[in-house]
Amino acid sequence: MTAAAPPVIEAHALRRTFGEVVAVDGIDLTIRRGEVVAVLGPNGAGKTTTIEMLLGLRRPTSGTVRVLGADPESASVRARVGAMLQDTDAPGSLTVAEMITLVGTYYPVHLPTPFVLERADLVEHAGKRVNQLSGGQRQRLSFALAIVGDPDILYLDEPTAALDVVARQRFWSYVRTFADLGRTIVFSTHDMSEADEADRVVLIDRGRVIADASPAELKRLVAATTVALRTDAAPEALHALPGVRSASVAEPDADGLRPAVLNVSDAVAPLRALLASDATVVDLLVTEASLTTAFLHLTSQPEQPEATA
């Protein structure tokens, strides 16, 4: 969709060290207009340092960054970039609406406060003092302050960590609208369901990009989709189906059908071939690899039980 769109962020051979620690170890990254990109990785992988360099908040030890064709530290770029960071320092005596209006005046062009309140789902809290907000409301204020300058590029740091399920859905639907207008969104996250909202996931581990693909492609990379079924097809026929990496096939049940579990990269091709062979197929269950599985596989993290939201 965005392959032909112009690049808005171009990082080349980006490297940053802190004394002996190599936080970012040669990252090349091109992000195009209208992309929604998740930067994912384990603790200490170098995500924050990378994003700080893209934002012009931290100088690379070596390598180059261009944002909207210019130095990210320049005032012209800063005016076109909005950032939602973890801790927004806000004077507690201001109301939510006053704060949004005040921050809007820092930008050459800004969105009307009522519009921003609505987009950040803060209309009913407009008159509340900033120091009276809950964690989720504060996170929405931080989002409001990131968009008030009508930015071309929006950086979000774990944007929905404090939001409930309904607020998350609203948030992502707004982010999508924003991307459809040709804006670019880059966000860092540990949360796999959050990363699933992206067009593209850049997986960073030990200061390097170890995968750069869509969430669906990342899941396919680990080939962890399983197809469970019962069938009268012979074990050899199941092993020979296209795209089957491995298969466990049990002895037939009383009805003559064998329970089988196939590990596949994609469920469509083997199932299509199996059904075309006139085999009987019942009790079919396809389980997709999760992004968590892909993440653990690619970063060689010890396996953990998947968190329930």
Ligand SMILES: Nc1ncnc2c1ncn2[C@@H]1O[C@H](COP(=O)(O)OP(=O)(O)OP(=O)(O)O)[C@@H](O)[C@H]1O
């Ligand atoms: N100011 C600093 N001084 C010294 N070391 C630093 C500094 N900032 C980051 N580091 C080190 O650089 C490495 C990468 O850190 P960074 O914060 O970029 O990782 P991260 O992927 O954002 O991690 P997390 O998910 O825990 O926020 C880590 O080993 C960290 O300890």
